[in-house]
Amino acid sequence: MRLPDFEAWAVFAAVADTGSFTAAAEALSLSKAKVSKAVARLEVELGTVLFHRTSRRLSLSAAGRGLVDHARRIRIDGEAAVEAARDEAQLLSGTVRIAVPMSFGLRAVAPLVGSFMTLHPGIIIDMHLSDARVDLVDEGFDMALRIASLPDSSLRAIRLRDVRxxxxxxxxxxxxxxxxxxxxxxxxxxxxxxxxxxxxxxxxxxxxxxxxxxxxxxxxxxxxxxxxxxxxxxxxxxxxxxxxxxxxxxxxxxxxxxxxxxxxxDHNTLSIVTPPSPHRPARVEALIAYFRKHLTGEIG
The missing domain is CATH 3.40.190.290 (D-Maltodextrin-Binding Protein; domain 2)
Structure with a gap:
């Protein structure tokens, strides 16, 4: 039995999320040649083209769009496994991408992020402030804070409090x-x-x-x-x-x-929403726990 090429799947996810082989190479601290070879290796293994390439643009093929969520889950699960294996006393590090409503983010979330970063100086917070609804999976977010009556979906929701x-x-x-x-x-x-x-x-x-x-x-x-x-x-x-x-x-x-x-x-709640994978990197779990502790009471 041949094991899946997990490295190639993770590289594929990185190229899809960054939009270029060069940016993915920088994000992964790999050479561009190694990134290109990993994607080519995966395309041969799958027997399909994952990206359409032109001199100006890189875009996912139909097959790539259908497989990219699987690739992201493989990469996220791998990162979560590595972080879970680390000594708990070791400094957490890496980037957490979060989407937050603009006004609530400025009032309540930005001060919390500052105090969280004091506790975890190795974590970088990439905070997207907008009232527009984002697609967590397609846009590569680790979590979002939403004030809404949440519809049923494949996303995982953690209720924090009612918002009147x-x-x-x-x-x-x-x-x-x-x-x-x-x-x-x-x-x-x-x-x-x-x-x-x-x-x-x-x-x-x-x-x-x-x-x-x-x-x-x-x-x-x-x-x-x-x-x-x-x-x-x-x-x-x-x-x-x-x-x-x-x-x-x-x-x-x-x-x-x-x-x-x-x-x-009509009922509204403040919730943390995350992608459907049950596995999250330790740095993401740390921020979720911090929000659960500090965003359950009255804001104002």
């Missing part, structure tokens, strides 16, 4: 435009629409007696980042629906008013 959404306005806005008492009243008001929502401009909620309602305030502003919603709301120009970590403090000190407080928005 508040409908908010300034006291001045309420004095001038009135305070809504039912979601149907909101069609007379202007609101900030969040462009990355599943249904931008549609706010779904449940009343104290279980009544379901959808509110559609007229658009005053459309944003793809929630931080942009706060200035017009604080200025009394419109209302908005924002997560608790944005507005709890302002509600407590009276700068903002929580509208329809007896109504609850």
């Amino acid at each position: 959404l508040h409908m908010i306005a300034s006291p001045d806005y309420c004095a001038r435009h009135g305070t809504p008492v039912h979601p149907s009243d909101l069609q007379a008001h202007k609101g900030v629409h969040y462009a990355n929502a599943a249904q931008p401009g549609v706010w779904s909620m449940t009343g104290p007696d279980g009544e379901r309602a959808q509110a559609r305030p007229r658009p005053a502003m459309i944003v793809n980042n929630a931080d942009a919603a706060l200035p017009p709301v604080m200025a009394g120009l419109c209302i908005a629906c924002l997560p608790d970590f944005f507005c709890d403090e302002a509600i407590r000190d009276g700068r903002l008013v929580a509208l329809l407080p007896n109504w609850r928005f």
Whole structure:
């Protein structure tokens, strides 16, 4: 029985993730010739072409696209096995790629990453800040923090805490435009629409007696980042629906008013999401454990 060429599979994953033989060689500390030979060796073994090569561009073939997830899992499992075999006292090292929502990342995650790096100076954090949803496997992320009602998928999710959404306005806005008492009243008001929502401009909620309602305030502003919603709301120009970590403090000190407080928005959670492989490098497990310890309470 012939064993699989695990090195070639790992090299194939590196070329696919970096987009070039040269970049993969640098990432793996190998020569470009050795990287090219490993991919060629795997193509011969599989009897198929994994990449289409031109003078300007390298792209995965149809067969390569179908096999690259397997290659990534082989590489990740190999890295996890090596790190698991190390002495626990040995310094963790390597890069952890994480995707984080922009505003939450700046408020809550960036300070934590700084303290984590103090504990583990050998770990490099590659943090992608964006409210757009990323594909963890295709884009090579080790994990993502997501605030959402997560759909069923092959990804592995670790729930950290509930995130409550508040409908908010300034006291001045309420004095001038009135305070809504039912979601149907909101069609007379202007609101900030969040462009990355599943249904931008549609706010779904449940009343104290279980009544379901959808509110559609007229658009005053459309944003793809929630931080942009706060200035017009604080200025009394419109209302908005924002997560608790944005507005709890302002509600407590009276700068903002929580509208329809007896109504609850659809359930959202803060979760860590990772690729489907059950094996993760020790450096990734360390960061997950740190987030689980520090991101389960109130943020703000």
